[in-house]
Amino acid sequence: MNSELQEKLKLDHPILLDAVIECEDGWYKLIDKFCRKMERKYKSAVSINNIEQRTGTLRFVFTFHAVGNNLLKHTKILKLILDTELKSEKTCEVCGKRAKLRLSDDKFVFVLCDKHLDWMKHEDLVEIEEHEL
Numbered sequence: 001m002n003s004e005l006q007e008k009l010k011l012d013h014p015i016l017l018d019a020v021i022e023c024e025d026g027w028y029k030l031i032d033k034f035c036r037k038m039e040r041k042y043k044s045a046v047s048i049n050n051i052e053q054r055t056g057t058l059r060f061v062f063t064f065h066a067v068g069n070n071l072l073k074h075t076k077i078l079k080l081i082l083d084t085e086l087k088s089e090k091t092c093e094v095c096g097k098r099a100k101l102r103l104s105d106d107k108f109v110f111v112l113c114d115k116h117l118d119w120m121k122h123e124d125l126v127e128i129e130e131h132e133l
């Protein structure tokens with residue numbers, strides 16, 4: 001993600017203050033929306049250590065704080081994280097438009113729209129059929 005967008009995310013969301021962000025610009029809105037919800041509903045319950053693209057999709061590495069034994073709260077926070085990660089499966093990492101999981105010949109997975117298929121010089125990307133997932 002470009003440094004300008006990273007800076008904006010960190011200024012807008014204290015939850016990301018110490019986070020390392022390692023993904024492309026297309027997931028900016030997903031991350032922004034996620035942080036808004038987290039901060040509105042579960043303020044200071046979680047800090048985000050790392051946001052990254054792993055095996056094609058968005059992953060959050062995080063630490064729970066002050067949730068104690070509140071299992072329901074734990075579950076809701078995990079659901080919010082998981083929902084955001086799942087949305088990234090259909091969101092182009094480059095531009096944020098609707099996209100699909102793509103597998104390159106050298107077995108790397110990306111979420112890209114048709115327009116950004118050749119992004120990262122992987123011109124041989126092929127679509128993963130739904131039934132293979």
Ligand SMILES: [Zn+2]
Binds near residue numbers: 093096114115116
């Ligand atoms: Zn795209």
